[in-house]
Amino acid sequence: MLTLCMLSEIEIWREQHYRRKMTHWFHRNPLKATAPVSFNFYGVATTPAATKVCNDLRLSRSRLLELFTDSSCNPEMMKNATDLYFSLLQGFILSLDDSSQECKLRYIQNFKWTDTLQGQVPNITEDEAKDVHRSLKIAAGIFKHLKESHIPKLITPVEKGRDLEARLIDSYIIQCQAEAQEVTIARAIELKHNPGLIAALAYETANFYQKADQTLASLDPTYAGKWRKYLNLKTCFYMAYAYCYHGQTLLASDKCGEAIRSLQESEKFFAKAEALCKEYGETKGPGTTAKPSGHLFFRKLGSLIKNTLEKCQRENGFIYFQKVPAEAPQLELKANYGLVEPVPFEFPALNAHWTPETLAAFDLTKRPKDDTAKPKPDEEVKPLKEPDIKPQKDSGCQIS
Structure with missing residues (x-):
């Protein structure tokens, strides 16, 4: 399900935003890993415009996954890459005519990923602290948006103790708020x-x-x-x-x-x-x-x-x-001051490449007959290996 894939990649985005800033202060659950997705719909995508959307999706997804473990990545790079991918991905979900009907491509692609729990900091500047603080509030908003707007629409029932279950989503929201407030406290202490x-x-x-x-x-x-x-x-x-x-x-x-x-x-x-x-x-x-x-x-x-x-x-x-x-x-x-609330989140606007003509160019009658709803057993999900960042001896939270 595309929404599940969104959650797995949003969760990694949430971790990526602040993991390098205070690596040895915050506990983080493992980064979610996902199987490769080629978006190669040969025969189904019947025009160059439809094929281009698929190619752009494959490239943007690949770039986003690379950034998750790139220690030189900053929040702006991550946001731009995420917005591009989701603007393209939403063409497989949203109706282009604003109707309540689902897009015909809603179930064309399946995704496979690990479960967070069961599937397996140097001194920071004021600007970096603001990035951490803002990113955590955004992350809380992302989880809140998914919980309220997307997870209830899933056809497959949410499994207990898995990533989409309410208890875990709520814990992520609260923890994001708590860790953002830690940054606020550190600043309040530094500024006496x-x-x-x-x-x-x-x-x-x-x-x-x-x-x-x-x-x-x-x-x-x-x-x-x-x-x-x-x-x-x-x-x-x-x-x-x-x-x-x-x-x-x-x-x-x-x-x-x-x-x-x-x-x-x-x-x-x-x-x-x-x-x-x-x-x-x-x-x-x-x-x-x-x-x-x-x-x-x-x-x-x-x-x-x-x-x-x-x-x-x-x-x-x-x-x-x-x-x-x-x-x-x-x-x-x-x-009375400094309390953290999730930043309201919305997915980026639909990519301009998605037009009624592009959508019409996907002919689902030409899908292979043996195509099933379940991921193929040979789809390998490779773990995401994070760079090992050693703390400095004087590592602390100094914001001045």
């Missing part, structure tokens, strides 16, 4: 924004990761266990951030005892995040293995918590003499 804003953003981000984990809770842990460990460790990490900066806010309000308790809670979450980093690294499952605990952004938080807690304890011993509460403060934080 109000601790209350940083605490609220961190709390919202932790909630995003927790929600994504809960969405995957009913999946087979054999396939989703590693992914869930990553979501868990990011939840704890940003809860540690939230309590740390909330503690700073409390101290600024002369609530030193509560500040100490907030920092102690931050310590607990940070220790749990460290333990989960180890568990995550030892958990078998699909996807790359991020190394957050070795990342400068992770290590900085540990030092910040320690130093801030010591400061609060000193101030309490010399100035405030306040009792430290037994219970941690309830975080009822709501960020």
